Amino acid sequence: MSEDVQPSRAQRPRHAGIIDVATLAGVSPATVSRSLRGHDNVSAATRQRVLEAARELSYSASPQASGLASGRTRTIGVVVPFVTRWFFATAVAGAYDVLHEAGYDVLLYHLGSPDSRDRFFERMPLARRVDAVLTLSLPLNEEHTLALRALDMPLVTLGARLPGVAGVRIDDAAAVRQAVYHLIHQGHEEIAMIAGDEDDRGFGFLSSRARRAGFRQALESAGIAFREDLVVSGEYGIEGGAQAMTALMAGPTLPTAVFAEYDELAIGALRTLRRASIPVPGRISVIGIDDHEMASVVDLTTVAQPVPDQGAAASRLLLDILDGRSVEPVDVVVPTRLVVRGTTGAPFSRAPDG
Amino acid sequence: MSEDVQPSRAQRPRHAGIIDVATLAGVSPATVSRSLRGHDNVSAATRQRVLEAARELSYSASPQASGLASGRTRTIGVVVPFVTRWFFATAVAGAYDVLHEAGYDVLLYHLGSPDSRDRFFERMPLARRVDAVLTLSLPLNEEHTLALRALDMPLVTLGARLPGVAGVRIDDAAAVRQAVYHLIHQGHEEIAMIAGDEDDRGFGFLSSRARRAGFRQALESAGIAFREDLVVSGEYGIEGGAQAMTALMAGPTLPTAVFAEYDELAIGALRTLRRASIPVPGRISVIGIDDHEMASVVDLTTVAQPVPDQGAAASRLLLDILDGRSVEPVDVVVPTRLVVRGTTGAPFSRAPDG
Numbered sequence: 001m002s003e004d005v006q007p008s009r010a011q012r013p014r015h016a017g018i019i020d021v022a023t024l025a026g027v028s029p030a031t032v033s034r035s036l037r038g039h040d041n042v043s044a045a046t047r048q049r050v051l052e053a054a055r056e057l058s059y060s061a062s063p064q065a066s067g068l069a070s071g072r073t074r075t076i077g078v079v080v081p082f083v084t085r086w087f088f089a090t091a092v093a094g095a096y097d098v099l100h101e102a103g104y105d106v107l108l109y110h111l112g113s114p115d116s117r118d119r120f121f122e123r124m125p126l127a128r129r130v131d132a133v134l135t136l137s138l139p140l141n142e143e144h145t146l147a148l149r150a151l152d153m154p155l156v157t158l159g160a161r162l163p164g165v166a167g168v169r170i171d172d173a174a175a176v177r178q179a180v181y182h183l184i185h186q187g188h189e190e191i192a193m194i195a196g197d198e199d200d201r202g203f204g205f206l207s208s209r210a211r212r213a214g215f216r217q218a219l220e221s222a223g224i225a226f227r228e229d230l231v232v233s234g235e236y237g238i239e240g241g242a243q244a245m246t247a248l249m250a251g252p253t254l255p256t257a258v259f260a261e262y263d264e265l266a267i268g269a270l271r272t273l274r275r276a277s278i279p280v281p282g283r284i285s286v287i288g289i290d291d292h293e294m295a296s297v298v299d300l301t302t303v304a305q306p307v308p309d310q311g312a313a314a315s316r317l318l319l320d321i322l323d324g325r326s327v328e329p330v331d332v333v334v335p336t337r338l339v340v341r342g343t344t345g346a347p348f349s350r351a352p353d354g
Numbered sequence: 355m356s357e358d359v360q361p362s363r364a365q366r367p368r369h370a371g372i373i374d375v376a377t378l379a380g381v382s383p384a385t386v387s388r389s390l391r392g393h394d395n396v397s398a399a400t401r402q403r404v405l406e407a408a409r410e411l412s413y414s415a416s417p418q419a420s421g422l423a424s425g426r427t428r429t430i431g432v433v434v435p436f437v438t439r440w441f442f443a444t445a446v447a448g449a450y451d452v453l454h455e456a457g458y459d460v461l462l463y464h465l466g467s468p469d470s471r472d473r474f475f476e477r478m479p480l481a482r483r484v485d486a487v488l489t490l491s492l493p494l495n496e497e498h499t500l501a502l503r504a505l506d507m508p509l510v511t512l513g514a515r516l517p518g519v520a521g522v523r524i525d526d527a528a529a530v531r532q533a534v535y536h537l538i539h540q541g542h543e544e545i546a547m548i549a550g551d552e553d554d555r556g557f558g559f560l561s562s563r564a565r566r567a568g569f570r571q572a573l574e575s576a577g578i579a580f581r582e583d584l585v586v587s588g589e590y591g592i593e594g595g596a597q598a599m600t601a602l603m604a605g606p607t608l609p610t611a612v613f614a615e616y617d618e619l620a621i622g623a624l625r626t627l628r629r630a631s632i633p634v635p636g637r638i639s640v641i642g643i644d645d646h647e648m649a650s651v652v653d654l655t656t657v658a659q660p661v662p663d664q665g666a667a668a669s670r671l672l673l674d675i676l677d678g679r680s681v682e683p684v685d686v687v688v689p690t691r692l693v694v695r696g697t698t699g700a701p702f703s704r705a706p707d708g
Contacts, residue, residue, distance in 0.1 A: 075461075083450070089443040096437070096464045105479055107429075108462040110450045125459055238647060271651045293592060294648045297625045 025053035028324070076318065077130035079109040079120070081138055085236070086264070086292050087307055088136055091158055094311025095134055102319055104131075111138070121147050132318050134158065139206045154321040158314040160206040161331060166321065168314040168332040170305045172207050175336040176214030177221075178303045179259050179287045182338055184222050188257040188285065188347050191219065192230040194244040194265045211261045211289070230255055234265050241268025249276060256347035257285040263292035263302055270298050270343065281345035291339055299342035306334055379407035382678070430672065431484035433463040433474070435492055439590070440618070440646050441661055442490055445512055448665025449488055456673050458485075465492070475501050486672050488512065493560045508675040512668040514560040515685060520675065522668040522686040524659045526561050529690040530568030530613070531575075532657045533641045536692055537611045538576050542639065542701050544609040545573065546584040548598040548619045565615045565643070584609055588619050595622025603630060610701035611639040617646035617656055624652050624697065635699035645693055653696035660688055 022032045027046060035042045035050035042050075076099050080088045096106050107130055111117040121144050126133055133148060137159035140148070145162065148155055157167035183191050193215045196208040216226045232247045234240030241260060245268065248254065260266035266288030273280050280286055288295070291304030313332055320326035376386045381400060389396045389404035396404075430453050434442045450460055461484055465471040475498050480487055487502060491513035494502070499516065502509055511521035537545050547569045550562035570580045586601045588594030595614060599622065602608065614620035620642030627634050634640055642649070645658030667686055674680035 078462075082447075083437070084440075084443050084447045086438075089438050092462075093436070093438045093464055093466070096462070097466060100464075100470070105483065106462045106464075108432075108446075108450070108460045110447055110454075110460075112447070112451060116454070129459065238651060267648070267651050274653075294621070294651070297592060297621050297648070297652060299628075 020057055021050065021053045024057060025049045032324075073129060073131050074103060075105045075107050075130045076315075077107045077109060077126045077133045078136070079111065079133060079138060080136040081111050081117075082236075083108070083110045086294075087159075087262075087290065090293075090307040091136055091311035091314075094308030095158070095315045096311070098312045098315035098319070102315075117144075124151070126153075127151055132156075132322055134314055134318055137207060154318055156314050156318045156321070158310055164329050166317050166326070166329045166331070168310045168317060168334065169207075170310075170336050171333050172210035173214035173217060175289050175303045175305065176211050176259070177218045178336060178338045179289060180215060180218035181222065182301070182340070182344065183257045183259065183285060183287060184224070186257075186285065186344060186346050188255075189224055190230070190253070190255040190347075191224070191257045191259055192232065192248055192255040194241055194248075194258060194260040194269055195231055195233050196261045196265065197233045197235045197240065208261060215259060234268065236262065237264050238268035238271065241265035242272045243268075245269035245272035249278075254278075254284060256283075257287070257344070260286065260288045263288035263290035263295050263300060266300055266302070266343075267292070267294060267298055270300065280343050283348050285344040285347070287344050289336070295339070296341070301341045301344040302339050303336050304339045305336045310334055374411055375404065375407045378411060379403045386678075427483060427485050428457060429459045429461050429484045430669075431461045431463060431480045431487045432490070433465065433487060433492060434490040435465050435471075436590075437462070437464045440648075441513075441616075441644065444647075444661040445490055445665035445668075448662030449512070449669045450665075452666045452669035452673070456669075471498075478505070480507075481505055486510070486676055488668055488672055489514075491561060508672055510668050510672045510675070512664055518683050520671050520680070520683045520685070522664045522671060522688065523561075524664075524690050525687050526564035527568035527571060529643050529657045529659065530565050531572045532690060532692045533613050533643060534569060534572035535576065536655070536694070536698065537613065537639060537641060538578070540611075540639065540698060540700050542611040543578055544584070544607070544701075545578070545611045545613055546586065546602055546609040548595055548602075548612060548614040548623055549585055549587050550615050550619070551587045551589045551594065562615060569613060588622065590616065591618050592622040592625065595619030596626045597622070599623035599626035603632075608632075608638060610637075611641070611698070614640065614642045617642035617644035617649050617654060620654055620656070620697075621646070621648060621652055624654065634697050637702050639698040639701070641698050643690070649693070650695070655695045655698040656693050657690050658693045659690045664688055 022028055025032065027050060031042060031046060032050050032054070035047040078092060078095060080092060082088055083092065099106055109120060111120055124147055130153070132154035133151070135155070135157050138157070139160065140162060155165055157165050159169050161167055161169060180191065193212070195212050212231070215231070219226050229251070232244040234244030241264060244265065245258070248258065249272070258269055260269055266286050269286055270280060273284065273286070278284060286300065288300055288302045289305065291302050295302050313334065317326065317330065317332065376382055379386065381404060385396060385400060386404050389401040432446060432449060434446060436442055437446065453460055463474060465474055478501055484507070486508035487505070489509070489511050492511070493514065494516060509519055511519050513523050515521055515523060534545065547566070549566050566585070569585070573580050583605070586598040588598030595618060598619065599612070602612065603626070612623055614623055620640050623640055624634060627638065627640070632638060640654065642654055642656040643659065645656050649656050667688065671680065671684065671686065
């Protein structure tokens with residue numbers, strides 16, 4: 001091994017990183033990682049060279065070891081719009097467990113409002129504080145994306161696709177189709193949508209846009225004309241769904257079914273219908289997306305998505321990037337499935353005895 | 355001002371802290387804080403001395419300024435058992451907003467299981483990473499408490515009282531009384547309790563113990579004999595409440611009312627009752643504690659506690675301690691209030707037409 005490859009003792013960092021080991025062994029960081037983890041796609045000779053280099057540099061790949069080039073702070077920044085909402089809290093918990101198991105701490109950024117988000121991107125507190133960033137369903141404009149890229153650290157998104165960024169999500173259009181086709185198969189034709197506010201507290205979640213578009217596509221692919229007047233918006237959450245249902249009830253005709261973009265919106269709609277003594281599904285069917293923990297309580301038919309799993313998958317993706325096992329901006333799409341419960345049924349005018 | 359009080363230029367830290375300013379001005383850190391914040395309980399002469407010292411040392415009390423003696427990392431460790439549960443997520447969000455506004459980042463520790471908790475206390479990742487610690491409803495044994503005290507940093511608890519530690523909480527016994535007296539006033543005498551698992555995933559929340567004791571006291575103070583056989587445990591959460599209700603339904607007599615220690619348990623009980631077609635409140639009344647965001651959806655009568663406010667109050671308490679404005683281990687108790695909805699009513703055998 002030539003001296004010009006091996007860093008001199010004086011220059012050697014106090015804690016050697018994976019890149020130092022790779023340089024010394026004359027292999028890629030990914031090979032160092034694979035060798036130390038005992039993957040069998042590394043030759044015995046290469047593994048031996050890596051182990052010697054690691055020993056020479058007192059390099060340890062254990063999570064507790066500080067000073068990994070890939071993990072100087074051993075901290076991941078997790079950026080979430082609303083930690084109080086079930087989806088985000090559940091995804092954070094799923095992500096947290098995987099990161100913690102790998103020896104990382106989690107610095108939580110709860111933006112809460114567009115103002116908070118803008119201040120966050122102005123201050124950019126992530127620099128020098130974290131090794132990588134996980135963003136949850138955060139719609140980022142070009143400026144935000146540039147600010148994150150300028151950090152030059154691994155980035156993974158959950159719940160929204162950003163061009164060129166690795167992420168984990170569901171196929172929103174497919175999930176909407178599952179919900180809408182279920183209603184259509186039951187005989188519904190007058191189907192309303194309770195959509196998330198397009199400008200929900202100024203966040204305008206990307207998934208909202210995808211689900212609105214998916215709703216129109218699903219109807220039209222089944223030969224049902226899309227009616228703009230049957231789409232109402234509700235601020236994300238139970239109150240938003242309740243108010244949107246009230247708006248629908250104030251219209252000239254009540255549809256026979258309502259598709260809500262999220263379970264919280266559907267649950268709010270159910271509260272309004274119960275208070276108005278409108279039978280569900282006798283007069284109107286209601287379906288959501290999520291399989292929120294409360295969906296079974298209110299017997300809500302919904303399209304389930306695996307939320308803790310998405311959090312865990314996003315964390316594993318981030319760890320893969322940190323450890324040099326993944327370099328492509330992969331787009332992990334997890335499947336959704338229809339869960340039929342008691343809030344959907346045949347439309348009242350078409351019921352056998354109707 | 356004598357030279358031996360003023361630190362020499364060579365010794366002066368790059369970022370002066372509040373203690374440096376206090377030393378230079380010959381006052382306490384609390385007086386520095388009060389002076390710089392413009393409180394009017396500081397004499398003009400003292401304030402002038404403090405301002406001069408702060409200018410001399412280029413000290414800034416602004417949250418963005420680094421190197422405050424009271425905030426070297428500008429990070430608060432928030433330790434929470436289950437971030438997925440409504441109470442904790444809501445409290446964390448309330449705490450977060452106040453801390454973030456004051457310029458602090460939040461390092462989240464989601465323990466999730468007693469194993470996680472034990473590993474957390476073994477590794478004690480908080481040292482050198484945070485300036486202060488906020489623990490949420492975390493039952494700590496003597497060893498844990500000692501480990502936290504050994505950090506020698508400000509500590510505040512939320513939802514549980516720890517001797518000698520500042521905290522914010524509700525009066526559990528009083529909240530239970532509000533719930534139980536409401537049932538008694540409606541005429542109930544056979545009142546069951548769905549209690550949190552005393553060893554819930556090994557956590558054994560302190561509030562569980564207080565609420566069990568409070569239930570017995572409330573009954574006995576109203577002259578109703580406490581019956582051990584009417585107390586069933588449910589693992590915290592909807593499933594736990596559902597299973598506990600099933601256990602009650604399998605007993606020799608169904609009580610006329612159920613008090614659940616938390617709304618999630620009550621909501622789970624309601625699901626079981628709905629599936630069993632047992633009318634609520636016609637056959638059995640149900641009441642909880644929390645005013646969970648879903649309580650209004652299932653029309654649950656409950657005792658409301660202000661959760662975001664407790665998070666915010668705990669953060670303010672922590673900032674007061676960090677800034678030297680508070681030194682006593684204050685015990686902040688926030689009020690609760692009965693919210694009557696549709697799940698409680700007169701017992702069926704005593705109803706006017708019964």
